[in-house]
Amino acid sequence: MRKLLMGGPQLLAFDSFTDVNGTALTAHTADTGQSWTHGAGTGTATIQNNKAQFTGVTSEADPWVIPAGVANVTVSATMNWAANEDAGLVVRWLDANNYWFFDGAQSTGVWTVFEKTAGVQTSRASGTFAFSLNTDYQVRVVASGPLMSLFVNGALVVSFNSANQQGNTKHGIFIGGAAAVNVLVDNFRVTTP
Amino acid sequence: MNRAQVLTPWTTGALGANVPRLTVDHPCFSYVDVTDQPCQNIPPTPNLFTAEVVCDDATLAAIEADPNYSVLWSEPL
DSSP states (O other), rough: OOOOOOOOOOOEEEEEEOOOOBBBGGGGOOOOOOOOOSSSSEEEEEEETTTTEEOOOOTOEEEEEEEOOOOSSEEEEEEEEESSSSEEEEEEEEEEEEEEEEEEEEETTTEEEEETTEEEEEEEEEEEEEOOOOOOEEEEEEEETTTTEOOOOOOEEEEEEEETTTTOOOEEEEESOSSSSHHHHHHOOOEEO | OEEEEEEEEEEOOGGGEEEEEEHHSSOOOOEESSSSOOOGOSTTOOOEEEEEEEEHHHHHHHHHHHHTOOOEEEEEO
């Protein structure tokens, strides 16, 4: 007997953020069973109207991550900026001192690839994609080997090649800056590339 | 638009991150660190690296006129 093997991306993690209003993200379980970890900082993340609502703190980077078990991934989410602040996606998280994040600054439309290695944070690349407040955007990072690329609404915004932090298998969401509500996130998804 | 490679020092930006000073003084449409220099080795030695930028004509002219930067090459896109 022959078996037909289907190709295509494999789902590794998914969260529709369906839960009781006010539930802390760290107390919430993703649809695929994983728990979220607040990797650093003192910002907050709670469930509101079946979305994750993130609130930041001035001059601070706050990542929340989820285990996917794989380093080569596509990470995506629907993101909606409620204030002129920074937010984006985290890929290849090891610990609070070692990871990558892709930061969209609403006030400038600049998206920056940041590397954090041994606690040192460095801007590696940036691109421009202007976006509006209170509007949903499909944000996606594809990390495959050394190449990492950020897409917004399907458009390539910035790419970067690096040999650093290639093997880390947690991924998630990043916020920076302070506002009553920074950003709303829905349908967070991690798949194989 | 133009593509150019420019020697720039690092500086400290938001969140305490190392950022290329060029993108602070002369905001560009995009930028890439072409060196992938290890984070741990950035300031103070060596505190200079090559950034590849995409920018408009006015920004490229401003960079070329700024003595803090050296344009290695540029080409129109």
